[in-house]
Amino acid sequence: MTRLISQGSVVADRWTLLRDATTLADLPDGAPAIVPLALWLRHRAALIARGEVGVLLGPADEPGAIAPDLGWIPVIAVDFPQFTDGRGYSEARLLRERHGYVGELRAVGDVARDQLCLLGQVGFDSFALPGERDLGAALAGLADFSDGYQSAYRRTPWYRRRTAAAAPAGAVPPPCA
Amino acid sequence: MYRYDAFDHRLVAERVAQFRDQTRRYLAGELSDDEFRPLRLQNGLYVQKHAPMLRVAIPYGLLSSLHLRVLAHIGRAYDRGYGHVTTRQNLQFNWPALERVPDILAELAAVGMHAIQTSGNCIRNVTSDHFAGVAGDEVVDPRPYCELVRQWSTLHPEFAFLPRKFKIAITGATSDRAAILVHDIGLQAVRGDDGAIGFRVAVGGGLGRTPIVGHVIREFLPRDEILNYLDAILRVYNLHGRRDNKYKARIKILVKERAPAAFAAEVEAEWRQLAGGPATVPDDEFARLEAHFTAPPYEALPADDAGYRAARADNRAFDRWASRNVHPHKVPGYAVVTVSLKRTGVAPGDITSAQMDAVAALADRHSFGELRVSHEQNLILADVRQRDLQALWESLRALGFATPTVGLLTDVVCCPGGDFCSLANAKSIPIAEAIQRRFDDLDYLHDVGELDVNISGCMNACGHHHVGHIGILGVDKNGSEWYQVTIGGTQGHGAAIGKVIGPSFAAADMPDVVARLVETYVARRHDDERFVDTVHRLGIEPFREAVYDPAHQPR
Numbered sequence: 034m035t036r037l038i039s040q041g042s043v044v045a046d047r048w049t050l051l052r053d054a055t056t057l058a059d060l061p062d063g064a065p066a067i068v069p070l071a072l073w074l075r076h077r078a079a080l081i082a083r084g085e086v087g088v089l090l091g092p093a094d095e096p097g098a099i100a101p102d103l104g105w106i107p108v109i110a111v112d113f114p115q116f117t118d119g120r121g122y123s124e125a126r127l128l129r130e131r132h133g134y135v136g137e138l139r140a141v142g143d144v145a146r147d148q149l150c151l152l153g154q155v156g157f158d159s160f161a162l163p164g165e166r167d168l169g170a171a172l173a174g175l176a177d178f179s180d181g182y183q184s185a186y187r188r189t190p191w192y193r194r195r196t197a198a199a200a201p202a203g204a205v206p207p208p209c210a
Numbered sequence: 211m212y213r214y215d216a217f218d219h220r221l222v223a224e225r226v227a228q229f230r231d232q233t234r235r236y237l238a239g240e241l242s243d244d245e246f247r248p249l250r251l252q253n254g255l256y257v258q259k260h261a262p263m264l265r266v267a268i269p270y271g272l273l274s275s276l277h278l279r280v281l282a283h284i285g286r287a288y289d290r291g292y293g294h295v296t297t298r299q300n301l302q303f304n305w306p307a308l309e310r311v312p313d314i315l316a317e318l319a320a321v322g323m324h325a326i327q328t329s330g331n332c333i334r335n336v337t338s339d340h341f342a343g344v345a346g347d348e349v350v351d352p353r354p355y356c357e358l359v360r361q362w363s364t365l366h367p368e369f370a371f372l373p374r375k376f377k378i379a380i381t382g383a384t385s386d387r388a389a390i391l392v393h394d395i396g397l398q399a400v401r402g403d404d405g406a407i408g409f410r411v412a413v414g415g416g417l418g419r420t421p422i423v424g425h426v427i428r429e430f431l432p433r434d435e436i437l438n439y440l441d442a443i444l445r446v447y448n449l450h451g452r453r454d455n456k457y458k459a460r461i462k463i464l465v466k467e468r469a470p471a472a473f474a475a476e477v478e479a480e481w482r483q484l485a486g487g488p489a490t491v492p493d494d495e496f497a498r499l500e501a502h503f504t505a506p507p508y509e510a511l512p513a514d515d516a517g518y519r520a521a522r523a524d525n526r527a528f529d530r531w532a533s534r535n536v537h538p539h540k541v542p543g544y545a546v547v548t549v550s551l552k553r554t555g556v557a558p559g560d561i562t563s564a565q566m567d568a569v570a571a572l573a574d575r576h577s578f579g580e581l582r583v584s585h586e587q588n589l590i591l592a593d594v595r596q597r598d599l600q601a602l603w604e605s606l607r608a609l610g611f612a613t614p615t616v617g618l619l620t621d622v623v624c625c626p627g628g629d630f631c632s633l634a635n636a637k638s639i640p641i642a643e644a645i646q647r648r649f650d651d652l653d654y655l656h657d658v659g660e661l662d663v664n665i666s667g668c669m670n671a672c673g674h675h676h677v678g679h680i681g682i683l684g685v686d687k688n689g690s691e692w693y694q695v696t697i698g699g700t701q702g703h704g705a706a707i708g709k710v711i712g713p714s715f716a717a718a719d720m721p722d723v724v725a726r727l728v729e730t731y732v733a734r735r736h737d738d739e740r741f742v743d744t745v746h747r748l749g750i751e752p753f754r755e756a757v758y759d760p761a762h763q764p765r
Contacts, residue, residue, distance in 0.1 A: 116248075116371070117248055117331065117371050118371065118453060119368075119369065119370060119371025119372060119448055120448060120449055120453075122367065122368045122369070122370070122371070122448070123368055123445050123448045123449050124449075126368055126445075131483060145245070147228075147232060147249055150367075151365075151367040151370055152367075154367035155367050155368055177224060177227075177228045178221065178224050178225075178228075178365065179220065179221075179224060180217070180220075180221070181221070181365055181366075181367060182221075182361040182362060182364060182365070182366075183362055183366050183367065183368075183437075183489070184437075184441075184487070184488040184489035185367050185368075189488055190437075190488060190489055191217060191361075192361075192491060192492070192495040192498075193488065193492060193495075195217075195495075195498075196494065
C-alpha cells in the first residue's frame, strides 16, 4: 500500500485515487476511492449511499460546487498538476474557511516537501508525495516555519495575537498542521 | 524606521535555514534545475549570463547606515566589490557564488534584511515614495502601511505561486513619486471627509510587453480593511489569472479581459465575504507600526539658512547642484538630498563597497543614520540641515556622487541590459553612457530642464522605458541590437505610456536621435514647458520628422 504524510506522520494510504473515473462502474467494490468532481456531481446520491468516497478537485474546479455535500465527504483531494500552479491554495482556504470543511484535505499531484509548510497553513492535512523517496525526511518540511504574519487556516494573524503573546505563557498555535 | 522584533527575526532566520537546505539538496543532485528554479527565484537568486545574481530587498526603499555597511561588506566578501541599485528599490549583486548565497542571506538576516520574494511569481518587494515622511505634499505617511503590507506579503501561504509576478506600490502624497499607476496594485493613502485614513485602490497597471495604466477600482477603502481587500484582489487573481501563456499572465490582462468594472465587482464580492474578518487590522497594530516611523529629533532652525543662501550665490557649481539635487523638506531649515549614482562612465545605479561605506558615514553625520534608495536608481539623504549642505556637497563630490543632474536627461534610468542579463535583447548601459557623453554641457542640460530618459534592454521593461519622457527599448533584429524610441511617457497621477516614433535605430545613432528630439523641443517649447509637455501639446509628429526627415538624417 502507498504511504503518505497525514496529520504530521507517515501512514499507509487507504484511499485509491481514481483520476480517470467517469462512471460508477469504475469504482472498486467497497474499497475507499477518490473520484473526480464531475463524477461526484453526476452520481451524488449513489455515491453518498455507497460511502467511503472522496472527491478530487482540479485547479479550475469551484469549491462551492460541493459546499452542500461537505458533511458527506470524508476526504477531498486537491490536484496540483504543477507545483507552480497555486490555485489549490485558494481552493483549500475557501473549503476550510468559507465552507467550513473539517474532513481530510489532501494535496495530490506535483507536491514536494518544499511546499508542505505553505500547504499546511492553508488547511491541507495530508500530502501524497509521489516523487519523494524519503517521506520521513520530507516531514521536516512541515516545520520549515514556526509561525506566520497572515490570517490562515486556524491561525489568527500575528498582529492580533501579538499583545496576548507578550504576556507570559502566550501559546502560539502551530501553523503547519 | 522599522526595527525587527524577535518574531520578524525568527521568520527570516527560518527562511535562511530553509534555503540553505534547498541549496544543499540542489548541489547534492536531489533537486533538479527545474525544481530548484522557482525555489531560488523566490529568494531573489537568478542564474545569469556570467554568474548568479542575488537581488536583495530594500523594503519601500528605506535602509539604515548599518544596513548599507552590511551590503558593502557583502559586496567585498562575496562579490566583486560593488552592487547595483535597481528600479524597484532593490540592490543586486552580480557575481555571488551559488553555494555561498545561504551565507549571504544569513549575514543579511542578522541585521534584519532579506531577499525574500524579490523574484518569482509571487508578491514582490513593496515600493514607495522615496520622500516618504519628509515631503511637504504628504497627506499620510505611507511607511507604516508599507511595513504592514511587507509583513502581510512575506511568506503569505496562499499566494506563493501566482500566475505571474505581482508588484505593489504605496504612496501618501499629492504627487505620485512611486509610479503607483504602473503597478499591479497601486495604493494611495488618503484622508476621508472626516479625516479617517483610507486607500484609493488602483489595479492592473504595468509595463512590460503590454503597458497599461492602472484602473481605480475603489475610491476609498477604510484602512482597517486593507489586508482583507488585498487578500480579495489576490485571491481573484490567483484563481482566475491566466496560466496558459506567461505573456498574458499578469493581473493587468485579467482586468482588461474581464473589463475593469466587472473585475472590480468580483473583488468587491470576495471582499464582502472577508470584511470584518480575522485579517482586519486593529488600531493598536497601526499605532505600533506608526511608532517605528516617528520624526527624528529635528532642531528648531530658521526656514531659510543665510549661510546656505550666501554659499549658493558665491559658488556656481554648488548652486547648480543645489538647484537639481536638493529638494524641499517639510521641516524648516532641513533639506532632502539626492546622492546621484549617474556619473558618466559608471553604469547607472552602480555603487562600490567603499562608496557604500562612505555614504553610510555621511548618513550618520548628516541624516540621522538613515537613507533611501529611489526607483530612479539614486540614493537619498532625507534629513539634512541646510547649513550642512555645502559640506555634504563637497564630500559627495569627492565620491563622484554630486553629478548635478537629477531629473535632467543624463539622470538616465537604465536596467543592467545585455551586459549582464540573460533576458536582454540588447545592451542598455552603453547607450546610457553614450547619451551622458554627448550631453556633457551642464549649462545646456539645465536649460533643457526636466527630462526623464529610461532605457530597457528588453520588453520586460525593468528600465521603465514606457513612462520615460524619452523611452529607449532594446530590440533584436536578426541577431543584432537595435533601439526603439518612444516619447511622451510620464509617471505620476497623470501617468501615460509613451508613443513609438518610428523604426528602430542602431546603437551608434542613439545620441543623435536624442539630440534631434531635444533640439525640436528647444525650438518649439513655450515658457516653462517641460519636454514632455511640449510632446503632449504638439503630438509626436514634429519630433518624428526631425528624427527621420532626410534633411535631418543623423550622420
